[in-house]
Amino acid sequence: MTPGNSGASTPEDDDPFGYLYADGQANGAQPPSGGYGYPNAVNRVHTVGKRQYGQPAAAPNGQVPQQQGAYGRPNAHYAAPETLPGGAPTGRQSGQGDGRGPNTKGLLIGAVAVVAAVVIGIGVAMLNGDSDDKGKDKAGDPAATATESSEPSPSASSSAPTDGALPKSDAEALALDGGAAKSSDIKGAEAAGGVYVGNFNNVGASITWTVDGIPEDGKYTVFIGYGVPGKDGTATLTVNGSVSSRPVNLNNWAHAPEGDYEKGWTKTYNWIQLNKGTNTIKISCEQGNQCDANLDQLWLAKGWVKSG
Structure with a gap:
């Protein structure tokens, strides 16, 4: 622009995207060097049909980064925790070692046996006491002798x-x-x-x-x-x-x-x-x-x- 010039004589002269049109190109419109008319912008303009989606974009240094696995598919570079040393166990474990709970039946049988032993011991003691009492009654006074x-x-x-x-x-x-x-x-x-x-x-x-x-x-x-x-x-x-x-x-x-x-x-x-x-x-x-x-x-x- 020059002093007294209010701009391009036609809109395409002032259109930053004029290079996209035939008229703009005829008038010498050039695409910006940074892409999209913005400095240092990434040039994402590709010819229709040339961009292949799903392919990894090239890094600035020209190397292709490792591709992440597709959705629902394991990444070839992924390792499950259980495959690593000290990783998670591969199966469900139980505190008893055999997958079963405490042996409540055995505990119940043991408790019944203890109660039965106590009852039998009490019964024997009572029978012995009765026998002793009866023996005393039958024999008479211990102080009595053959000359009572x-x-x-x-x-x-x-x-x-x-x-x-x-x-x-x-x-x-x-x-x-x-x-x-x-x-x-x-x-x-x-x-x-x-x-x-x-x-x-x-x-x-x-x-x-x-x-x-x-x-x-x-x-x-x-x-x-x-x-x-x-x-x-x-x-x-x-x-x-x-x-x-x-x-x-x-x-x-x-x-x-x-x-x-x-x-x-x-x-x-x-x-x-x-x-x-x-x-x-x-x-x-x-x-x-x-x-x-x-x-x-x-x-x-x-x-x-x-x-x-």
């Missing part, structure tokens, strides 16, 4: 066994010694004819019963029918020549008034050991005994019992 002596039953009179399995004796059949004598003055004796052994309250007085027909060795109980004048007494027991360590308790189980022999009839017992066949049972008044009593009957029971 006490009241068989709170009765005012004696009673002989009725089964007839073992021998029994009235006063008439007893051997007397040391001043003991038979009498029938005091009523209430259950021996035949009301006969009893009196005058027993003297040291050395005794009665001896020779027993025949004991079926076997073992434990027996000897019962003694007697009467006391409202007070307790004692005597000494000897079986087959062996003196018992415990006396015969001639207690006032009938609770008779003092001095009343007639109301003082009762019975007692001692636990003894007998041999098969013949045995001797002796009751005597020895030093230290209180022997003010009348004796009327003796009888036996099998085993160590408290009544018979």
